[in-house]
């Protein structure tokens with residue numbers, strides 16, 4: 001029976017190990033959240049790093065972890081501490097991540113990290129090779145594994161390979177800075193189908209291929225000497241019904257069954273019924289624009305004093321990549337600005353910002369999406385941004401206003417939101433005011449259009465579209481070679 005492999009840096013589970021017990025839980029992150037629902041509906045096996053250092057475990061613990069993973073249809077690629085530092089925190093997150101998000105000033109060029117990146121991509125290729133029985137399709141995800149398509153293609157030329165990049169692909173002028181640019185492009189071209197979130201990322205990639213390698217390009221096909229590679233955009237969707245249903249469920253619960261967060265929001269609202277809750281949720285990452293968001297919020301409080309006691313920013317920052325310097329610095333900066341704003345604008349019983357530095361269970365996330373009237377999403381660069389979509393999907397009665405950065409891939413499909421430039425504080429402040437004052441029927445009108453679109457192009461449709469395209473690529477390639 002044919003089956004397909006999903007490959008990503010991290011497995012979509014988080015493993016906790018105590019003396020007698022092994023726990024497996026779903027992990028946070030766009031890719032994990034998105035692909036989980038898809039992998040269940042196909043005959044698939046997911047290969048990736050488990051996040052656990054197997055060298056620290058006893059033999060019996062290793063067995064237990066592997067069998068817990070097997071139940072989840074997962075196979076682990078074991079990484080040493082050094083590999084995690086050089087390949088994951090190093091090349092992936094200190095070179096590719098900042099460069100592809102236009103944070104040129106943060107990019108490191110360390111040969112040692114590049115060598116580790118190549119080694120780990122090869123390690124993935126080896127584990128894949130051990131699990132190839134009956135496999136005819138492989139879907140590789142994201143920037144940690146840019147060299148993997150070529151490694152697999154060389155060894156298994158008949159297997160169809162799809163690759164999807166979850167982050168932006170930068171303009172050629174930026175990409176060319178990378179000393180290893182040719183190897184990276186060649187690595188990606190090992191795939192038969194390359195997918196991006198938006199047409200712009202696709203266009204940037206094509207331009208890099210044309211200028212660096214000089215291959216013939218026909219609209220969205222790249223003609224290599226012996227095969228063709230198709231390039232297309234597939235804007236990633238969300239599990240729409242899951243968010244709608246969870247939001248409905250959250251509203252219907254009796255007081256006793258409500259989450260603490262929801263009870264607290266409702267209690268606060270009873271005390272101060274004029275309050276508008278503004279929601280901000282993301283990983284604590286410099287690309288997500290937390291600093292400019294906070295500065296814009298401060299600007300708003302400064303310039304629109306009539307709203308000072310009528311607005312509360314619920315700021316949820318999920319700890320992320322704490323081993324990378326910039327992330328630690330940013331955490332201190334966020335702490336400082338939140339302190340400054342609360343110090344300036346708090347009264348005895350009211351803080352303008354409620355700040356949480358942690359991850360939250362799904363139910364709480366939905367409570368916040370459902371209850372807060374406004375979402376403020378201001379990334380400096382973002383491949384897509386699923387939070388924007390999840391917020392809209394959780395608005396069961398159509399109320400709510402989304403303020404969204406034009407630098408997020410999601411803005412291309414969500415023009416009914418209030419679209420802002422994340423570097424324009426005055427514009428963001430103005431959008432907050434507009435959101436507060438927006439009439440209900442206008443909110444509902446905008447959200448109805450958005451919801452219809454998100455429901456139609458949901459995560460399942462995204463994955464099936466990608467997989468169908470992958471099948472078509474194979475047929476086209478056979479016709480092309482027969483000519």
Ligand code: ADQ
Nearest residue numbers: 028029030031033166318358359360382383384385386387
């Ligand atoms: P991320 O950068 O992780 O993903 P995003 O698309 O916003 O960003 O997804 C974050 C996910 O984490 C959401 O599904 C959200 O529900 C979840 N989440 C956020 N905060 C949480 C919290 N406090 N507790 C629990 N869960 C939380 C990368 C790219 C994005 C791209 C995705 C998918 O950087 O641009 O949209 O991949 O391709």
